[in-house]
Amino acid sequence: MDTPPFLRMSGVRKRYGGVTALAGADFGAEAGSVHAVLGPNGSGKSTLLKVLTGVVRPDAGEVLLEDRRLRPRGPRDTLAAGVSAVYQELSLIEDFSVLDNLVLGVEPTRFGLRDRRAARERALPWLERFAPAFGGRVPAEERVGDLDPGERQVAEICKALVRDPRVLVLDEATASLRRAQVRVLFDVVAELRERGVLILFITHRLAEIRAVCDFATIMRNGRDVTTVAVDETAEGELVELMSGGPAPAAAHPGGAAAGAAETPGSGAAVEAAAPGAAASARSALDGADRADQAHETAPLLEVEELTGDRLDHVSLQVRPGEVLGLGGLQGQGQSELLATLFGARRRLGGSVRLFGRAIRPRSPKQAVREGIAYVPGNRGLQGLALGRPILENFALPSVGRRATLGVALSKRREAAAARAVAERIGTRYGSLDDPVSTLSGGNQQKIVVGKWFPTEPAVVLMDDPAKGIDVGAKAEMFAVVAELAASGAAVVLGSSDDRELVEVCDRVLVLFEGRIVDEVAGDRLTEDTLIASAMHVTDANGAGRPVPEPGEGGPTPQAGADGDADPDGPPRDPGATGRSAGADDSNAARGAESPAGRAEPGPARRAQASTDNGGAA
Template identity: 45%
Template sequence: MGIRKRFGGVVALDGASLQCQAGEVHALLGANGSGKSTLAKVVTGVVAPDAGEVRIRGRVEKISGPADMDRLRIAAVYQELSLIPQLTVAENVLLNREPTRAGFIHREALWQRAAEVLHRLEQYLDRRLPLHEPVGQLSPADQQLVEIAKALSRDPEILILDEATASLRRHEVDALNQVVRELSAAGTGILFISHRLGEVYELCQRATILRNGRVVGTVDLAETPERDLLRLMTGEDLVLERRGRSRPMSRPVRLRVEGLRVAGCLDEISLEARAGEVVGLGGLQGQGQSDLLRALFGDLPHAAGRVEIDGKPVRLGQPADAIRHGMVLVPGNRGQEGLFMIRSVLENITLPSLAHRSWAGWLSLQRERNAARHMLNRLQVKVGSLDDSVATLSGGNQQKVVVGKWLLTEPKILLLDDPTKGVDVQARNELYRVVEDLRDAGLVVILNSSDDSELLALSDRILVLYEGRVVDELRGERLTEQELVGASLRLGSSDRKEGMSHA
């Protein structure tokens, strides 16, 4: 109640309050930077408030760390994972809660207990998670499921899910939703933070909306249309516009890929992209879309194939090769692959482009700060100071920093891997405007997105992938949700086109 928190010059929370009842799934909504994650971290003791109090079951509680969370039966899943990559799935699920015998970890009991916890999710999935495999070897989606299982192992009476579905595919989201409903029916109070409003309406009864650190309303979702919810979140009416459009075929081919193969994930990928074109990568998630972007960025070794930029063959043995040829990647996991979280905003946004502003090996700090401020203003990044740690920014503003650092290198080709994952609708529209400006300036954008509406809104064409191959292309009148879903599910049919090459 009345929570206040300031990080340097940024007011994260300004008297924020909410109430979540036992057995309720309560949504906490707002634009990026509105204070949602900060409020969640106050409840779990990760962040100490400057003022205000937290009441659990009617009592004022001082929460300062994991011991208090265990005592109060609070568990949380945050946007950034808290897993240890070198430990197994089972060891991560029961981290700091391992069963012991005679002072030593009881391995058999550990495997059994972890398997029981994972079964709560696996019973709704089509597979089991590998108990004995190091979690660092799992896909981002499976790592997210392990993080969720870790929270479930605490048998929480209060569960906070902060963008817990951002990395999950549709059937995995459905599995989590089933578990949430079970917990709610058993009396667990659940605070649900998500930018996917469909999930919010599907799961939650009420929603508290934050804007600029202040609560602007708590609503009954059954009585609140989505347009009204968006207006509360942003202060304006927002509509996802159809921005993609057919590009003139007279523009030169900027990127050509022929017969690209990567062992275990890509098979005979061929495509062309013209200057000033957005090419979407569609299909069921996990069919090679991210792998294709990583291969183009030189992050996956090519077993075969040819890549040309502006008509000249290029060798992409490592990311430095791609960057040198003007091809850059905004990765799907900004925390681990896109940013140095302990470093400042200034360092993160200017590091890749230092050579563009150096003279005879010398750098001007003032030029660096001017370039950073210009890009932050262009992308409308909310930041207190250039010297603040990038970790203090909201998820959406962190993502804009990742985009901005590459734009400062003046690229020709921008590879976007799920760029708006965990980003609110207002920040999405701002990023969409940036993509549109880049397309008008002649850049090629290759876009992978787990959000079909985003692909349709931005793409001039969509290449549909299945098992590492391009199986269809959507353009013109076929750029519809029905066609995209149909092409994604039309597996093994006579409509499949092997090794397609598109202009």
């Protein structure tokens, strides 16, 4: 580039304790473009953007915005320079109204007093713009604590926009959004681009990048690898750049062909490549065989007519070695079901039998004693004690079991136990005494799963365990899950990612409003079926009806807008083959693979699976 770019970061370095997050990264982006920052977890993309927003102070390197050096002492300074960010962790104050949150820190004043009218004038247009994402209402005076997670995320985005940014950073901002919300966001992003705003976009979902981004910078190991123009780069190439390995896309003839047959270059085949790795867990164990065997054995966990808050007479059975999925739209009782089984939520009725014996855990402690393990989705808040050493995090669920006479621990014994698990699940760490917060997200998540190994659980409950971790770490984590299942454990996996369910589970139950409305298994177990199944029910209730995927018409999100205005759109035929336009997946942009592609995983996928799994099968 001849002219200096609008935003330039050069030689940025940052170390956290013993971990190098950024090892001299360079980054440049132009105004009026949407620029994706891609890379596996731990590659430093979040840190890079936190340096830009002033949250993290770099050890070395400089940031130039319009050729002016930015030396932020904190987010206030970067805000003043026009950099506004939406983070993964929400930064809203629950007890404030949405409006108050939106103007927090930039409150308009009149004679030194807060001017509420000016505040409304400033914030309301954005809330109105996002009204479809709030289910048609404008929740200006509502308490943030009363919003659901997706709406909170939208409010968070509005908060960034109220600051009239010249640079808008979206760090995994779509992770907890529903389709319709993502669509509104992408519309707004397109408008902002027209107005010359630079939008930086971090996501794990390649198809979202396809849908809105102009450029993509790929990061690896704390450095920038390259920057490419998105529409000139094949998805497989992006994945290859991210993983540093060979292009897995080529290894998936089924997926690639399906994508090509549909809408060439539309992004349909995008993720066929990446999460293909996640299929490893299932393929390695040869799902079909295992499922057949499972049908002959007696169920390990039997749940009958379980009721509770947001649970409506749920009955299910899981056999040893089986991975049972919980699907459907987000927030339909999947989390509540898992938490109730684990004794973390009150059970109001029904029975649970483990090994044929009725159990009634009233606390996680009792559930753990019965042989149940629980892997929460939010590792920072629920899965780890971030400031404590890795060793203590590993030991927590089982620490009493290794103590002599129940009171005396041996450091050596604890370290040996932790090391054994770390080796099995392939976790990298500096020292077991380092805080677990020094690890990358993927490695942290592996500890959240691995810490249960010493308790030898009979049932493993997982609540969206792969949220926000990259495809490689995801595949490794599900290999760990497969290993647990192979050793005879029953696994119940709740997930907001239909693709993940299809790849990892033997059978998927679809939930809606706390009820099980469908069971999907065998040949029917495809993403399309799951989507259709979740949507069909929703249709009957007139809410959340299928809307076209934002990425559908290429980079201009408006293309699919009319779909929203068609309330009588026929429900999808679950059996439809090929790419179904309306049955976009819940994450708005994961692209789709034809059932044919799914049924015949490419040879490379199988090969990769067996290496990943280390012969667990």
